[in-house]
Amino acid sequence: MRFPLHVATDMMRWQLRNWWAGNKRVPIVLMLEPLHTCNLACIGCSPERYTGDLKDRLPLAKCFEAIEECGAPMVSVCGGEPTIYPEIAELIEGIIERRKHAIMCTNGILLDRFYRKARPHKRLTVNVHVDGMRQTHDFVVDREGVWDKAVEGIKEGKRLGYYVCTNTTVFRETSVDEIEEMVAFLSALDVDGILLSPGYHYEKLAGQDHFLFRDEIHEKFKHILELSRRYPKISSTPLFLEFAAGLRDYPCTPWGNPTYTPKGWKGPCYLIEGQYYGSWKEFFGGVDWDYWESRQDQRCHNCKMHSGFEPSVVRKLGESPRDILTMARWQLADVRNASSRHA
Ligand code: SF4
Known part of the structure; x- marks a missing residue:
């Protein structure tokens, strides 16, 4: 089974409960940013995400309030x-006490410190950012040695019994051959899932050549879709990969991954800083979801981010028995110790 049974059933229960209650817009994963302080300054990352002062972090009580108000079964x-x-x-x-699933997204540099403080749990996923093999990754994070540290953290996490996944943003510099090399490498480490998402181009990033335009995303993701058939550890859903490859279309579901930060609830989505809201109620009732769902904003034109469109896969699933079957087969596939289909 691709995702552990307790995760799949919790997600299904949440969807059914909301469907029964007649809720049209359902948050699925809360993106919780308790701080904007970082120990890296990656290319393309907004300066506020790494220059943030530690004293401006969210207090624990505010984090828990956001988790409860939002209600999503998963907290990233x-x-x-x-x-x-x-x-x-x-x-x-x-x-974990609130019976949610935690995904801790990290660059891996300080994982040894985290492993000393935390404990493995079936409701915890450690998600390590890996943007390619050593040279590309260290270029993207703008520091040598980070890839080695991340790989060390993955190995140690697996040894200690954590559920360890990886997350890759595909940039213009990332060749398809390198993606395959990385996926084969991570599969051999027996990671529990490999998520791949395109870094996309929008106006604010003009002048930065690392991000992909829509046609370039389609080209790279046609290959990645094919790779996902040979490397079952790739955990992006097949329907999302078809979307990223330009083989199907979806409206956006920006409310699927709402974002809470030290500045408040960020609307409309994880990527675009339109406005910050003081309360969940103001945020959920205040964003013009119809507008953002339609993707008519110029900043949405090249966007194929998993945070906007994996929730669309879930939302639109009930409309096609064929898609339901595809997803059921995909979820039920045995991916334990699967390095690759041709290994
Ligand atoms: S298309 Fe992308 S940028 Fe636009 S609202 Fe959706 S996730 Fe945000």
């Missing part, structure tokens, strides 16, 4: 770099 703790957050172990414990 990102930032900034969450391993720097002094209360990270308490935050993860609090998420």
